[in-house]
Amino acid sequence: MSTRPDPDEKVRRYRWPWFLLVAVILGIVLTIVWVLGAIRNVRRIRDSNRGQSTLEPQGRPQREAQLGKTWTNGMVWIPAGTFQMGSANGQPDERPVHEVSLDGFWIDQTEVTNEQFEKFVKATGYLTVAEQQPDPKQFPDAPPEKLVPGSVVFRPPDGEVSLENHYVWWEYVPGANWRHPEGPGSTLIGREKHPVAHVCWFDAVKYAEWIGKRLPTEAEWEYASRGRLAGKPYVWGDEQVPQNQWKANIWQGRFPHDNSAEDGFRGTAPVGSFPPNGYGLYDMAGNVWEWCQDWYLPNYYSPISVKNPKGPDTSFDPNEPGIAKRVQRGGSYLCSDVYCSGYRPSARMKASPDTGLSHTGFRCVRSPNHILKRKGPGSRRQGGGGGEPR
Numbered sequence: 001m002s003t004r005p006d007p008d009e010k011v012r013r014y015r016w017p018w019f020l021l022v023a024v025i026l027g028i029v030l031t032i033v034w035v036l037g038a039i040r041n042v043r044r045i046r047d048s049n050r051g052q053s054t055l056e057p058q059g060r061p062q063r064e065a066q067l068g069k070t071w072t073n074g075m076v077w078i079p080a081g082t083f084q085m086g087s088a089n090g091q092p093d094e095r096p097v098h099e100v101s102l103d104g105f106w107i108d109q110t111e112v113t114n115e116q117f118e119k120f121v122k123a124t125g126y127l128t129v130a131e132q133q134p135d136p137k138q139f140p141d142a143p144p145e146k147l148v149p150g151s152v153v154f155r156p157p158d159g160e161v162s163l164e165n166h167y168v169w170w171e172y173v174p175g176a177n178w179r180h181p182e183g184p185g186s187t188l189i190g191r192e193k194h195p196v197a198h199v200c201w202f203d204a205v206k207y208a209e210w211i212g213k214r215l216p217t218e219a220e221w222e223y224a225s226r227g228r229l230a231g232k233p234y235v236w237g238d239e240q241v242p243q244n245q246w247k248a249n250i251w252q253g254r255f256p257h258d259n260s261a262e263d264g265f266r267g268t269a270p271v272g273s274f275p276p277n278g279y280g281l282y283d284m285a286g287n288v289w290e291w292c293q294d295w296y297l298p299n300y301y302s303p304i305s306v307k308n309p310k311g312p313d314t315s316f317d318p319n320e321p322g323i324a325k326r327v328q329r330g331g332s333y334l335c336s337d338v339y340c341s342g343y344r345p346s347a348r349m350k351a352s353p354d355t356g357l358s359h360t361g362f363r364c365v366r367s368p369n370h371i372l373k374r375k376g377p378g379s380r381r382q383g384g385g386g387g388e389p390r
């Protein structure tokens with residue numbers, strides 16, 4: 001038998017400690033990575049809570065926000081807080097600027113799209129108001145041939161016109177509705193992700209009830225639109241077109257006949273085509289007007305601080321005194337600074353709740369303690385007092 005040491009045995013003897021050393025080093029590296037990740041998470045939670053008011057935390061959504069989960073299923077959590085509502089530089093109905101405190105709420109990240117609205121219609125068989133026969137009692141002066149289902153469509157005139165008479169560019173088109181935005185023959189093909197239009201306030205409320213949400217109050221809408229920016233003229237800041245980049249789908253050119261579409265869109269745009277605001281919400285300026293819950297009253301604002309305002313009990317529009325109107329916010333692709341700068345976060349619009357035009361849409365919100373009024377697709381997920389948006 002040979003007594004010479006086996007050279008391979010020597011190599012094996014020294015190889016094992018190296019493997020152990022590598023394993024230890026790997027363990028240390030993984031631990032460091034885990035600790036750094038935990039630190040980053042803590043910083044993210046701290047940053048997401050920065051700017052919140054001193055109002056008490058409330059319920060499950062707030063806890064989720066503290067865990068870094070500030071959005072879910074297409075909705076964004078807007079933390080409770082206090083802000084200055086209105087503008088001293090806008091229209092008279094935007095004044096006075098006053099302090100408003102709000103509880104936290106969830107809000108849709110985008111406007112409700114055609115494909116989302118179609119799911120509602122398929123599930124319920126709902127007919128929008130524009131698809132229904134107008135009631136002759138409500139339009140006693142209208143000739144019978146005009147009492148047909150339809151909606152009002154933007155039709156640009158051939159040349160320059162007076163801006164005093166909006167009937168020049170708005171036309172009642174029989175057969176126009178959310179499925180046929182420009183009237184019979186027009187379709188939603190290729191516009192599945194555009195915001196639904198031609199929906200009136202009643203239609204928007206029905207959709208919201210079905211999906212287990214509600215329309216935002218006017219104060220909630222403005223608070224969310226400002227995206228943590230205080231007193232800024234635009235939802236993205238101070239400049240209308242920073243670095244020559246349009247930040248919203250509005251009108252460029254001479255309204256209403258010359259639409260240069262410098263922002264890339266002559267009509268509605270797919271939701272989310274422009275950068276989001278500070279809360280991660282898309283199209284809080286431009287694209288389509290968005291219905292709010294509140295009645296419209298031009299002198300509703302007062303200097304007094306208010307909490308969770310729900311709007312007035314009555315409505316009055318001096319331009320059309322006989323018609324009660326609901327608030328719309330956010331402006332549309334037809335907003336031009338020479339006629340309507342309604343895409344500013346403080347700007348207020350109003351319309352009869354039974355009327356949706358080709359630039360009228362909406363998005364929904366949900367409170368943590370929202371109780372479903374009827375069984376909808378979100379009802380199974382609704383547990384206890386704090387519903388997570390579906």
Ligand SMILES: [Ca+2]
Binds near residue numbers: 250262264266
């Ligand atoms: Ca545009």
